[in-house]
Amino acid sequence: MGFEKFGRRSFTAMTKTAKFVDLLSEGKVAGTVCKQCGAKFFPPRADCASCFSNDMDWFEMPGKGKLETFTIAYYAPFGFEKDCPYTMGVVDFGDMKLFARLASDIKPEDAKVGMDVSVKPLKYEDGQMSFEIIKA
Numbered sequence: 001m002g003f004e005k006f007g008r009r010s011f012t013a014m015t016k017t018a019k020f021v022d023l024l025s026e027g028k029v030a031g032t033v034c035k036q037c038g039a040k041f042f043p044p045r046a047d048c049a050s051c052f053s054n055d056m057d058w059f060e061m062p063g064k065g066k067l068e069t070f071t072i073a074y075y076a077p078f079g080f081e082k083d084c085p086y087t088m089g090v091v092d093f094g095d096m097k098l099f100a101r102l103a104s105d106i107k108p109e110d111a112k113v114g115m116d117v118s119v120k121p122l123k124y125e126d127g128q129m130s131f132e133i134i135k136a
């Protein structure tokens, strides 16, 4: 099992972090944490970039962070053309950051650097899974 159920277009056939998509289906946006040195990763990694251990565990992303920056896309890559314009942002959770699209109910003019936000799973109408930034 790979990332077949993730995103609008998935080009990843197999991965050791496929559980990420299962966790999205369960309502959880999760990263991985190294059991050896405690380094956290999002998107999840199967191997630690700090100590190279493959002894990893899953953790759920924190409930609240701050929108660090955002931008509006008026031109999109293959598979996302119909979504334009849309807003993407970086959330600062303190010890990690996350990049994602902002939920469509956050209008671009309402997005503010420093606003309280969270992240939640997103299920597209065709059953594919992703995640999005929401108001906290």
Ligand SMILES: [Zn+2]
Pocket: 034, 035, 036, 037, 038, 039, 048, 049, 050, 051, 052, 053
């Ligand atoms: Zn490590």
